[in-house]
Amino acid sequence: MHNAGRIMSTDLMEKLVPRLLKPVLGLLLAVLGLAVLSGCGGPAAEGEASGGDGSGGEISLVAYSTPKEAYGELIPAFNKTSEGKGVKFTQSYGASGDQARAVESGLPADIVALSLAPDVDKLIEPGIVADDWADNDTEGFVTNSVVVFAVRKGNPKNIKTWDDLIKKGVEVITPNPFTSGGAKWNLMAAYGAQIEQGKSEEEALAYLKKLLQNTPVQDKSAREALATFSGGKGDVLISYENEAITAQKADVDLDYVIPDETILIQNPAAVTKEAKSPEKAKAFLDFLKTPEAQKIYASKGYRSITPDLVDKSTYPDPEKLFKIDKFGGWDKVNDEFFDPEGGSVAKIEQDLGVSTAK
Numbered sequence: 001m002h003n004a005g006r007i008m009s010t011d012l013m014e015k016l017v018p019r020l021l022k023p024v025l026g027l028l029l030a031v032l033g034l035a036v037l038s039g040c041g042g043p044a045a046e047g048e049a050s051g052g053d054g055s056g057g058e059i060s061l062v063a064y065s066t067p068k069e070a071y072g073e074l075i076p077a078f079n080k081t082s083e084g085k086g087v088k089f090t091q092s093y094g095a096s097g098d099q100a101r102a103v104e105s106g107l108p109a110d111i112v113a114l115s116l117a118p119d120v121d122k123l124i125e126p127g128i129v130a131d132d133w134a135d136n137d138t139e140g141f142v143t144n145s146v147v148v149f150a151v152r153k154g155n156p157k158n159i160k161t162w163d164d165l166i167k168k169g170v171e172v173i174t175p176n177p178f179t180s181g182g183a184k185w186n187l188m189a190a191y192g193a194q195i196e197q198g199k200s201e202e203e204a205l206a207y208l209k210k211l212l213q214n215t216p217v218q219d220k221s222a223r224e225a226l227a228t229f230s231g232g233k234g235d236v237l238i239s240y241e242n243e244a245i246t247a248q249k250a251d252v253d254l255d256y257v258i259p260d261e262t263i264l265i266q267n268p269a270a271v272t273k274e275a276k277s278p279e280k281a282k283a284f285l286d287f288l289k290t291p292e293a294q295k296i297y298a299s300k301g302y303r304s305i306t307p308d309l310v311d312k313s314t315y316p317d318p319e320k321l322f323k324i325d326k327f328g329g330w331d332k333v334n335d336e337f338f339d340p341e342g343g344s345v346a347k348i349e350q351d352l353g354v355s356t357a358k
Helices: 012-016 019-035 068-079 096-104 117-121 162-166 181-196 201-213 222-230 241-249 278-287 291-299 330-337 344-351
Strands: 006-008 049-051 058-064 088-094 111-113 141-152 236-240 254-258 261-271 320-322
Touching: 049 068, 058 068, 058 096, 058 278, 068 088, 068 278, 068 291, 088 096, 096 111, 096 117, 096 181, 111 278, 117 261, 117 330, 141 181, 141 241, 162 181, 162 201, 162 236, 181 201, 181 222, 181 236, 181 261, 181 320, 181 330, 201 344, 222 236, 222 241, 236 241, 241 254, 261 278, 330 344
Parallel strands: 058 088, 058 111, 261 320
Antiparallel strands: 006 254, 049 088, 111 261, 141 236, 141 254, 141 261
């Protein structure tokens, strides 16, 4: 079914926008997308209040950058439930690693919804999140996705496989893995794809070096990387599937390809021990796992954590889908690949003159 990757596309732009105006619109959408994000890629800050009037309590949500549109619908849906009536929300969005560090430094958070589990785990030692936060029926995850290639409309460079990304003259956009959780997913998808193809670990690392040599800019977050790509930079953006779908729905002029070998992205959320209204925060977290909420996530491009709710016509199974567990889990991966002092990816980035500061 997916011999060399599957292309998903939209024709909205063809119908609504004259051809010459498309690049301008893409850039405007990218800039506006960044403008509405609170703290995206920079110092995290509390965003605008939303939801109820506060009569049902208040919840401070601190999240990574990409699910902002989903929470824009999830919060009103929760407010319509008996548990969510009158609950007021404050929201903050930014690069996942930055958000975790901001919470550790004192940013108020009742719920953290981050890109990957280690960013939540960072909050255990300072006593912000309980050490058993993932001991539940979904292992702490609220959404799934996969790593894909976002390409220019019509895929003019015929990018379908991981090998296409290291060809001469192909510009790749992906964020900096030392600030962005999404970038870590991207690079482990690239590394794992080589292993799935029968390559050795040394060959897989050599591939990552070639890939990053083709990457002219590494933004702080996945959303900033999307803005860079939407503004006209690069031939391919390594991205979450849901981010590519969100961009399409915002009429950004792109297609996307699901490579045959890719990684299952699992995004966690947890209630903090410092929650002002712990019962309400837990009720919201429980709501995020309900079929109603999972359908809202799906409408924003996420794959449901409930297998029966995954529409295979929209979210087909990649031929070779693997998990981070393939490499020993995130604790081991962070030590071996992303430790700023001795990680293999850190060494590659330092050789290329890219910052590995967190």
